[in-house]
Amino acid sequence: METAAMVWTAAVAAVGLIYWFVWVMGAAEVKGKRAVDLKMGSITRDKVEDKYRQYWSFFRRPKETAEASSENVPVFVDTFYNLVTDIYEWGWGQSFHFSPSIPGRSHRDATRLHEERVVDLVGARPGHRVLDVGCGVGGPMRAIAARSGAHVVGITINEYQVGRARAHNKKSGLDALCEVVCGNFLEMPFPDSSFDGAYSIEATCHAPRLEDVYAEIFRVLKPGALYVSYEWVTTALYRADDPDHVETIHGIERGDALPGLRAHDEIASIARKVGFEVLDERDLARPPAGPWWTRLKMGRIAYWRNHILVSVLTLLRIAPKGVVEVHEMLYETARHLTRGGETGIFTPMDMILCRKPPFAAGHQESSSS
Numbered sequence: 001m002e003t004a005a006m007v008w009t010a011a012v013a014a015v016g017l018i019y020w021f022v023w024v025m026g027a028a029e030v031k032g033k034r035a036v037d038l039k040m041g042s043i044t045r046d047k048v049e050d051k052y053r054q055y056w057s058f059f060r061r062p063k064e065t066a067e068a069s070s071e072n073v074p075v076f077v078d079t080f081y082n083l084v085t086d087i088y089e090w091g092w093g094q095s096f097h098f099s100p101s102i103p104g105r106s107h108r109d110a111t112r113l114h115e116e117r118v119v120d121l122v123g124a125r126p127g128h129r130v131l132d133v134g135c136g137v138g139g140p141m142r143a144i145a146a147r148s149g150a151h152v153v154g155i156t157i158n159e160y161q162v163g164r165a166r167a168h169n170k171k172s173g174l175d176a177l178c179e180v181v182c183g184n185f186l187e188m189p190f191p192d193s194s195f196d197g198a199y200s201i202e203a204t205c206h207a208p209r210l211e212d213v214y215a216e217i218f219r220v221l222k223p224g225a226l227y228v229s230y231e232w233v234t235t236a237l238y239r240a241d242d243p244d245h246v247e248t249i250h251g252i253e254r255g256d257a258l259p260g261l262r263a264h265d266e267i268a269s270i271a272r273k274v275g276f277e278v279l280d281e282r283d284l285a286r287p288p289a290g291p292w293w294t295r296l297k298m299g300r301i302a303y304w305r306n307h308i309l310v311s312v313l314t315l316l317r318i319a320p321k322g323v324v325e326v327h328e329m330l331y332e333t334a335r336h337l338t339r340g341g342e343t344g345i346f347t348p349m350d351m352i353l354c355r356k357p358p359f360a361a362g363h364q365e366s367s368s369s
């Protein structure tokens with residue numbers, strides 16, 4: 001073969017390979033969000049590295065951060081979701097939470113079943129207005145609205161997620177039942193007693209003080225309405241004097257924008273303090289539930305593929321500088337989360353079911369006010 005022909009063949013093969021690697025393999029979990037579409041939320045390209053550094057210096061020592069400047073937590077949580085939302089959608093899907101694995105069923109099915117459980121727990125039905133506290137890009141909201149026929153209103157602090165969630169709602173034909181509002185769940189823009197039910201899936205862990213968000217939820221619920229939450233907590237197996245345990249929990253907090261994980265036995269008393277009756281509390285991760293962390297572990301090869309992919313895309317200037325660092329942070333977090341699951345010292349699904357008493361007055365003040 002002539003040299004020119006060889007060069008051409010090699011060039012065509014290289015282009016084909018890059019196309020396959022980036023466009024075909026790059027559309028990881030859910031087709032529709034590809035590696036080439038990775039933006040960093042509402043952060044402009046040139047600011048991504050800086051924003052990541054700011055995030056990292058704020059959340060490097062989570063507990064101290066929360067105590068020193070808890071009023072800044074929502075701002076940095078918003079920065080965090082600008083940095084990770086597209087990577088989450090690309091590598092995980094539209095539901096930003098874990099679920100127990102179910103033998104013989106796909107991750108997608110397991111996720112949906114974990115979400116639909118909320119419908120039964122809060123008794124959502126057509127005609128109801130249900131609040132989704134910390135709604136992400138709306139994966140759970142769409143599953144819950146579709147299953148129950150209720151009108152679901154989601155709130156998220158991150159403007160970029162609002163746009164993503166509205167686009168997904170429209171695309172799935174659920175926009176008449178699903179509404180998304182940008183706001184802080186510590187000061188919600190809703191009138192007292194305006195919801196028939198509420199839920200939060202792996203979101204209230206971002207609140208510096210759980211009583212503040214619970215008090216807000218209590219305020220906006222109608223008397224007699226139910227609220228269910230899947231909380232991130234340390235379990236009874238966690239030992240504060242075991243350096244391995246402490247490192248795992250700090251690793252989870254640093255890489256997930258958490259101002260300090262709470263212990264499992266703190267949740268119910270906080271709910272009662274703001275006025276709720278606690279009807280049930282259970283760790284949904286306990287056997288016979290299948291392990292929630294296997295989905296993270298089984299993807300190790302995929303992580304390496306993704307790492308190479310984001311590095312190549314950054315080199316080609318398709319992805320903004322800083323994405324590789326964010327991706328590495330998530331990889332580290334996945335390691336700590338897996339360790340938390342395997343040792344049993346951490347659960348992302350401590351379920352608490354509460355009711356606002358039928359004859360409750362309006363807003364219960366949180367302890368600081």
Ligand SMILES: C=C(CC[C@@H](C)[C@H]1CC[C@H]2C3=CC[C@H]4[C@H](C)[C@@H](O)CC[C@]4(C)[C@H]3CC[C@]12C)C(C)C
Pocket residue numbers: 087088090091092095096097098202203205256257296302303306307327330331333334
């Ligand atoms: C509830 C929260 C988020 C929970 C999970 C949805 C996310 C926690 C860690 C995330 C991930 C870790 C590794 C990433 C991987 C390196 C990348 O290649 C593809 C995406 C990941 C799998 C990513 C996906 C989402 C998580 C599992 C918190 C924030 C309260």
Ligand SMILES: C[S@@+](CC[C@H](N)C(=O)[O-])C[C@H]1O[C@@H](n2cnc3c(N)ncnc32)[C@H](O)[C@@H]1O
Pocket residue numbers: 074077081094095096097133134135136137138139140155156157158161183184185186200201202203204206207
């Ligand atoms: C891990 S995501 C879970 C999203 C969604 N529940 C799901 O399961 O897909 C946490 C969500 O909480 C939201 N959040 C965190 N702090 C918030 C705050 N102070 N006010 C409003 N939303 C907040 C984030 O913006 C994000 O949407």
